[in-house]
Amino acid sequence: MGIVAHEPKDVREVSIGVIGCGGVVESLHLPALASISEVKIRWVCDSSADRARSLARAWGVGQAFEQIDDCSDVDAVLVATPVGTRQAILAKTTERGWHAFCEKPFAISANEHRHMLECGARYGLILGAGYMRRHHWAVKQARDMMRSKVLGSLREITASESAQLERTGLDLSSYRNNARASGGGVLVETGCHLFDEVVFVSDAIRADVRTCAQQVWNDYEVETTATGCIALGSGEQVALKFAVSGTRPVFAGIAFRCEWGEVRLRIDPAKGLEVFLKQAHPYRLEVPHPRPGQQHVLAAFRCEWLHFLEAIRTPRGWDVSRETGLITSDFIAQCGEMAKVSRFAVPV
């Protein structure tokens, strides 16, 4: 049984270059790209030539490079290097006239994000970001429910996630241990996905942070909690509570509290959607995925690539700010500015 997304009708081959050869590229982007018939992966590029060569061999990619300057021209590139290194890379790719799809988050700061969008616009290029959770079935269902207002107006959003980053196998040489390269901590690494889901489902157009607290360990932010509100297109303001923690267990999901009930969206796509109807006795309704076999995260990666490829062919209607998650970058920047930071150190 096939994965749900439909491929674009125009079958012109799109040549792709891959910059950055980390684990996500190997296990998710490359399989997704390789499964799309009209995509041709021309080359892979990584600061480690060995890594690039090994990936190229495994995936039957013709060329492997260590430097972007040596790469041949392509239609589009995947930029999957750590977020702290992307500005310089995007400057080069836009100069070469390549459309670019970046891993999330798009940029390390809101200013950098805007600057990169301006560069892309100057050269008339399509830019996208890998907020793949938007392509989960349950997330789309939740957005449809919010848009239909079947539960009345949105009143409050509570979003939280335990940032259970893959820790096994990482030592101090991993970019995740480098505050600058990784963007500083769990808010950038995991929180951006969570907040992007909030924005996507609610159709928010702006976020305002009122309070924020962050815990920092060895320059690495390990927990962010924030309160504030988001503004909807209709002018309504919706209260927001947000927490992302790498240190303690919290509810992994988003609760959208509406006038007549609540929609709960779990982070795990397999857990589907829960709807709580506010009656004399609250009623819980589970909305399972209609095709459980298609919940694999790879399906979401494939969908986001098809979405991006479609935009390369038909750029009209591509809202680059929304697609690259500018509101999310703004939210992260506001958290950074407002944060009451507590640093902790423990004697060894």
Next chain:
Amino acid sequence: MKIPTVGIVGAAGQVGSALLRSLNNDRELAAVGICRNNLSAARVACQGLRVRIARTDDAVQLTEATRDLDILVNCALPQYGPSRTCAANQRFAESLAAACAGKHLVHLSSVAVYGTFISDRKVFFDNPKPDSLYGRQKLQMERLLRTLAKKHSMKCTILRLGHVYGAELRWSEILFDLIRKDGFRLPFDGELLSNAIGITNLIAGIRKVLFTEPLEITLNLTDAPQTSWRDIFDLHSHSTGSPAVESLNTSESEWRFRELKKWAESGMTARVARETCVWGRHLPASFIASVPAFRPMLQWALERIRSEKLEAKLWAVYHKRFASGMEANPDPGILPVFLSEPVPGPCLSYEGSSPAVDLGALQDWHDAISAPQASMCGAIPQW
């Protein structure tokens, strides 16, 4: 008198963090966590616990970081792709043995070494036959440490842990999901012994080992006395406020047990033949990667071939076909665990408590991860 200091390697993991928290409150010993990166260390440090960062696969670094410690408890296991893991285990075991030269190492292994379905005819205590990558890795570590113990004059006590349940533990998460799942029925009404161990009992067991004369021995560690699956499911249902899980009727339980037993007793060749037939019957709608046995068999082969290039190539093919439109591999099912017989061989004797001691912590954890508003308001005072 100086109290002994225990180093917990893998202190940010599920078992390691619970153990460190508990030993930290112990007046008779001191405990410090050993983590290999900042992210893991942060999890430990934010609880006010002592932590050190060291590369655990680097003998010099680990020895330096643990020089002043008297005993090490290893809760870690390197997990990479099958071809890298064997070499990583080797480095890790050598590094642990070097750091524990002349000291006592308590190594936590798993009942996964006996296979997913433990059946009395198949299982041997001294020469177990794991059927999963995880089980084989655990067994490899046991053997490496046993060999290295002599060379480094290290006393190594190996504990094969049962399925560990309790707050913040993966097994409890699985049980919560099963309790919520429509249609899940407990075979034999959960009367079979579980081979499981509550986190409180696990800590009690390890404490007992820490306070007795170091022994070169391998022991199972389960609840003492062994608890049934019904006890464990009821504990979890109770903590979530859900009704008790219904039982699978006896005839179906017996049929499933017989089928599993037949499967467990068949050799690898028979299994391959059977799975290949299943595959053949479904062609061309599916292909080899969708056969449930394919992935474990491939992992098994890759562990032996140890070629990273081949592994990368094979996974590339596998993932490409997968993304092209196949269904996710069907979950092989958890049922074999609930139909297993008691673990073979000697068990650690210690004073265990009833599973109910973990109820409060389970309830708190369940509330924290399942109720957005309530858990967050309680946990984040500034709100």
